Amino acid sequence: MEKVLLKGNEAIAEAAIRSGCKLFFGYPITPSTEIVEYLSKNLPKAGGLVLQGEDEIASINMCHGAAATGARVMTASSSPGYSLKQEGLSNLAANELPVVIVNINRAGPGLGGLGPSQADYFQCTKGGGHGDYRLIVLAPSKAQEMYDYTMNAFDLADKYRTPVLILADGFLGQMMEPIELKERPAVELPAKDWATNGCKGRAKRKICSYALTNEVMEGYCLQWEKKFAGIQQAEQQWEEFYADDAEYLFVGYGTCGRIAKDAVLKARAMGLKVGLIRPITLWPFPEKAFAPIKNTVKGIVCVELNAGQMIEDVKLAIECKAPVVLCNRQGGMLPSENYILDAMLKNFNIAISEGV
């Protein structure tokens, strides 16, 4: 199949169009602007509409209205803008509306730098807005995955009636790589028999998650809890790279995941049994990936572009049965494969045998 060169952000936008996304509401912000830009140019040609809201809050609430009618809808932003969307996301989760959201991270709190960062891990994976909910969070590591995972995000959102987030950094958003513009095979999805798309000729429908009677509210909560528990069981995704016989492991997602692959290859060339687990779903965190190795692995290096966030989930996943250390860069800086391999060798006193 012919490949085209696209920036990661453009790959997300193209995948959205090919997934049948008809509506995009957003407010441009670097480093995610190419998504709005590409869609403004190309979504109308595909029969869709792009509308720049007056701000991020308006945009996420426009998504709410659109999703309620059963349309496929998306928004995209970067950290400070993503923060503004939290109230809207909480409402989407409560009303169980399928929306795809993209957060191309900025670096650090506040306005944040533009370089690659994973500083929003906690916010993205633990809920983000008020109340007890999770988003399904997908973490691509290259342009092709920006494309593939976006298609998957729309299906997951419809399958579970829940907002799904694509989480990436400015490096992945702006780097250009060849992409196969695959058509997604048709997936069987539940009918949207809840959509409020005009009730002429049928009974009225209501999308509402609010109850002042505690007994009723608990019923809602139990329903959400059950749904998220089901997602947690069914949707964990990860990639393993030389992990089955590994004595030491890297854990990293997104850009860190691909850098760690080179560190693994270097370590293997030295005769060291080093592997990688790259979480693809950050929520649900792929605990299942760690089950077979948690009693045998001697040490784990968690590679992150923040002050240490996913490391907590890694420790939970292995029930603290092995030491887990952090290797990180922040503020828009990236570690090299040598930097993270060094961290592993030093932290775990791994001797490199002579002659290799």
Add this chain to the structure above:
Amino acid sequence: MMDKIVLAGFGGQGVMFIGKVLVYAGMLDDREVCWIPSYGPEMRGGTANCSVIVSEQEINSPVIELADAGIVLNQPSFDKFRSHIKPGGVLVVNTSIVEIGSIPDTVRVIAIPASDIANELGKPALANMVCLGALLPSLSLCTMKSIEKAMNKLVGKNKPEMYELNMAAIQKGLDVAAAMK
């Protein structure tokens, strides 16, 4: 085999375009490629730079600590990137406007007055393509033929005269660099 290339100059000197030509050339030859722009304030005045990786294997880490080759079109870029080339690597320097200061003697410098040559060709903006031509023989995964294909894809159909001009500048750079050996 893998070529890691850094490209730098003033915004407007066509740095990103050199990168695009290289990355399309690689892709059309069925190589693995990636193109990484500099972003943030650097894009708004001052130096602009991008990196390109062309590889026979899958590209995992896109982080370039030391490049195999580079092109610097202006002085700030030379000052910044002279220490970013690996021992045995090549740096093409546009000596029309760059004074070659200290640089590790492990780096092979191709000094070419690219802006002057571009002026002679009648289009000052072609200095980038002159430098690309000078660099070409030093790349392991890129040939004139693949550059032709890439240029055809990028500008060929819409602007045939630009295709000719760009290719002439690349050829000129190649010839001048070869004559200096």
